[in-house]
Amino acid sequence: MRLDELTRPDFPILGRLINGRPLVYLDSAASSQKPRQVIEAMARYYETSHANVHRSIHTLGEEATELYESARDRVQRFIGAAAREEVVFTRGTTDGLNLLAEAIGRTLRPGDEVLITEMEHHSNVIPWQMAVRDRGAVLKAVPVTSDGVLDLATFARLLAGRPRVVAVAHVSNVLGTINPVREIAARAREAGALSVVDGAQAAPHLPVDVSALGCDFYAFSSHKMLGPTGIGVLYGRRAALEALEPARGGGEMIKEVWLDRAQWNDLPWRFEPGTPPIAEAIGLLAAVEYLEKLGLERIAEHERALTGAALQALAAIPGVTIYGPREPERRGAVAAFNVAGIHPHDAAALLDAEGIAVRAGHHCAQPLMRRLGVVGTARASFSVYNSPEETAALAGAVARLESML
Numbered sequence: 001m002r003l004d005e006l007t008r009p010d011f012p013i014l015g016r017l018i019n020g021r022p023l024v025y026l027d028s029a030a031s032s033q034k035p036r037q038v039i040e041a042m043a044r045y046y047e048t049s050h051a052n053v054h055r056s057i058h059t060l061g062e063e064a065t066e067l068y069e070s071a072r073d074r075v076q077r078f079i080g081a082a083a084r085e086e087v088v089f090t091r092g093t094t095d096g097l098n099l100l101a102e103a104i105g106r107t108l109r110p111g112d113e114v115l116i117t118e119m120e121h122h123s124n125v126i127p128w129q130m131a132v133r134d135r136g137a138v139l140k141a142v143p144v145t146s147d148g149v150l151d152l153a154t155f156a157r158l159l160a161g162r163p164r165v166v167a168v169a170h171v172s173n174v175l176g177t178i179n180p181v182r183e184i185a186a187r188a189r190e191a192g193a194l195s196v197v198d199g200a201q202a203a204p205h206l207p208v209d210v211s212a213l214g215c216d217f218y219a220f221s222s223h224k225m226l227g228p229t230g231i232g233v234l235y236g237r238r239a240a241l242e243a244l245e246p247a248r249g250g251g252e253m254i255k256e257v258w259l260d261r262a263q264w265n266d267l268p269w270r271f272e273p274g275t276p277p278i279a280e281a282i283g284l285l286a287a288v289e290y291l292e293k294l295g296l297e298r299i300a301e302h303e304r305a306l307t308g309a310a311l312q313a314l315a316a317i318p319g320v321t322i323y324g325p326r327e328p329e330r331r332g333a334v335a336a337f338n339v340a341g342i343h344p345h346d347a348a349a350l351l352d353a354e355g356i357a358v359r360a361g362h363h364c365a366q367p368l369m370r371r372l373g374v375v376g377t378a379r380a381s382f383s384v385y386n387s388p389e390e391t392a393a394l395a396g397a398v399a400r401l402e403s404m405l
Helices: 003-010 037-047 059-079 094-103 127-133 152-160 181-190 238-242 278-294 297-314 344-353 368-370 390-400
Strands: 088-092 113-117 138-142 165-169 195-196 217-221 232-236 256-259 262-264 320-321 334-339 359-361 375-383
Touching: 003 278, 037 278, 059 088, 059 232, 059 238, 059 278, 088 094, 088 165, 088 278, 094 127, 094 195, 094 217, 094 232, 113 127, 113 152, 113 256, 138 152, 152 181, 152 195, 165 181, 181 195, 278 297, 297 320, 334 344, 344 359, 344 375, 344 390
Parallel strands: 113 138, 113 165, 165 195, 195 217
Antiparallel strands: 088 232, 217 232, 256 262, 320 334, 334 375, 359 375
8 A cells, every 4th residue: 555545544634625626735844734643642631631741749740741751752762862861852943953053152252163054944044143143153154056965075175164063954945955964964073063953854754863873963843744833852962962051041951049050950851941842742752653653764765756756747847947956866855846937926826726735935045045046936845645646736737837827
């Protein structure tokens, strides 16, 4: 049985009609749909076990704490972290990257360099801009080549400046490019830099082993991997995490407080102030279980086939420009494209009239749009529930766009 045939019955929203047509949801890179198993796990928690965690000794508090911390254990295994203390729950990828930029930013000195790339999502640009601005440091970027991959020769030259941080996307949310993060992390460490990986577009689609990648930090979001909004994960290599001062204060992140000082809590809780997203952690746990049951290798194979079919079909349409590597093996489950003479917003609106949901705009990657020489693109993105028939429907609708105007 095909993966989409196995999974589609688990997603209630996929039975909805859009403009009288069956929903073709091709916007999972922005936010994936949720299986019934995730929805029910969160509802069950609220109906039977809700309480605050860690501080309560009553039955509900202990049940909620066990559920919340079991989610951490499951995520640890899912990403190959060496210890549960290396898994910090955040509000999402953006929150995790901001947490790092705030904490690391306090250690920057005038003239220090932070290295990003031209293909980064704004979440891996703006926090570092703010960090270097506040400390008099310098932000530099690795360029993107004409075929949509990083210029590693320039990266090597930029490392000669001994940057303090190298921050890079595992998978570009526009180009789909799968970056060689293991090599980048190793070279960053040789140069004395911390490596920070934005894994938002990788963790839902590819097997990820952070220990094997060798990066110092890795951030990703639940809502892009079939889980709820409002929670994400920041992996930090234990030694790297322990070297950071907490960026945010409040309850739970401390052991003891005096009026003029405090003693921080152990890892990972020193980076989790306040009441955490408990129900969302339980939803993330259910999403991880769902993905693991399907198998990440099988998921990657399924989505690679869909991406390859979409790229081939779109490339055959006159006037269509595709961005990023053409080989499906070199890219994640996204296909960004433009149609000559049609603004990407108009293309998305016309496709929506056909029941096809795609993203349009700059995708929170305006520096990359400028590098590509466009104001934006349309973007189709795929997940476990998408089918070959849906990629064919996309291509057919794109071919008719001019006549729809």
